[in-house]
Amino acid sequence: MKVQMMHGAGGEVMGELLKVLSCVTHNNAGGIGLESLDDGAVIPIGGTNIVFTTDSHVVHPIFFPGGDIGRIAVSGTINDLAMMGGRPIALSCGLILEEGFDVGDLEQIMQSMNTALGEAGASLVTGDTKVVEKGALDGIAINTAGIGVAETVVRDNGLMPGDRIIVSGTLGDHGLAILTHREGFDLGDQIRSDVAPIWSLVKGAMAAGTIHAMKDPTRGGFAAAINEMARKAGVGVRLEEVAVPIRASVRSAGSLLGIDPLEVANEGKVVMGVPEEDAESILAAIRRHPLGKDAAIIGKVVEGSSVIMETSIGGERFIEPPMGDPVPRVC
């Protein structure tokens, strides 16, 4: 079998490829390990929950409306730490560069990384730099790994019937920003990536109530995230289409291009399941955060096993787990 683009697209097809990981028997360091396929791992060390996660980034193009590969490399890892309840502390940076890559561009990327680190309150403490010959890589790839500390660990598998589903803002912005920019649409500043570290938003939400489950809707978008959360918890979800925040510009670009904004990556959002009684206070806390103004309660957890959307015209449709993100190299 040969690797296909969809094997890296965050959805069902990637899940198939990840079966190669089953040969890794040294897969848990005492806490939450590889078997959980959560946003990160947790390792209890000396009474502290150390959260550990990584993402590599190959986004194309490397500069796009609203961000660049440096900002995404830092934000992606910060957000996976945050999804486990982890306060981000330290990041590593593994650069792979193509011979001929512009050093000025690299400086700009490192500066973006530094800005995002500042926003998240984390530090870049170690790294590595490799160069491959011209033609052996398309410009640059950046891996970041991150360490955080969680007072309360939050999983992606904790949804319970009755929980309310909250999203921290509009969906689909990053994926459609990349795609429209790549296709050369002149949309001015109408569609911008949402890429941002959201630890402080998550921290505020955690202080406002109990969070049963959370996940960042990156590759495969909201549709992949909510289906994985529901599957892992063995529950169903009912969503209300009218409540789902999607920018008008994103919605129209999506229908023009035949792309569902719910299936493309977000890079500064969280999907949460919270007990009904805490939902309003958590929503209020998120909305107080500059990155959470469009947050909304969009549905609830039910017994069952499907994710169903009640449409604005009174019908129902399944939100299926996507085969993968329709935008290649979205992050």
Next chain:
Amino acid sequence: MKVQMMHGAGGEVMGELLKVLSCVTHNNAGGIGLESLDDGAVIPIGGTNIVFTTDSHVVHPIFFPGGDIGRIAVSGTINDLAMMGGRPIALSCGLILEEGFDVGDLEQIMQSMNTALGEAGASLVTGDTKVVEKGALDGIAINTAGIGVAETVVRDNGLMPGDRIIVSGTLGDHGLAILTHREGFDLGDQIRSDVAPIWSLVKGAMAAGTIHAMKDPTRGGFAAAINEMARKAGVGVRLEEVAVPIRASVRSAGSLLGIDPLEVANEGKVVMGVPEEDAESILAAIRRHPLGKDAAIIGKVVEGSSVIMETSIGGERFIEPPMGDPVPRVC
């Protein structure tokens, strides 16, 4: 300025490129950070010294005599943790795959990673998988980051006049294995990579005496490592050529190809500076380890600032810091 191959070769030229890191102001999480340019960072968390490091691997070819990219990806990170005195605990794995990459090869690589993890007593707990379109990457790149715990932190800058310099075995094996294999030399099994995780060897050495400084002689080889250790400590080093362990096959391949075995990467070795009074017991401990049978005391630390080799014919020559490793994509 454009990135050149030598910018990724671990020597003086790479140091120039790394100046782009100076714009990273969020560079320390309270312990040893980016400013030290050591093998890894140290972050004190709840009274524990957490060691954190990363390396990306783009070795070509991906399968070579003595190992493969999976074994090197695990060993490299384990060894950087060990160089800080860190017992390896957990690793991450960031895969970037080219469309069309063989899944059977990937399985073999993951199995190698698992074997090396077992040898080191560490676990792979989290990861990420990205795929890029055919032509955008030469097959596969693997990043690993690692977390360890250090009871005693060891730096690469602690050499003191009078210290003895120990190497844990023969030098140049990995670099010349890659190069001769790539050039298509039919050397049978004569030159094999030394790639291996050496935490247990290092642990034994630490238990046998005090280690003032250590570093793994990877890209740029022993010459880069010893010069960096001397420069950071503000000392000189005198080495005895007759004492330096180099396999005859490696030496002849080196002279045939015009490559100095002291300037190419090793992937399972350590260079240490230890107080004279501990040198013999540390050497004995290393030699008791299966990977340390060829260990030797090869010189001593002196006042001054140069690394000088007393040659076997009674002369002297400088061991200069190399511009970079002469073997491209050696790891």
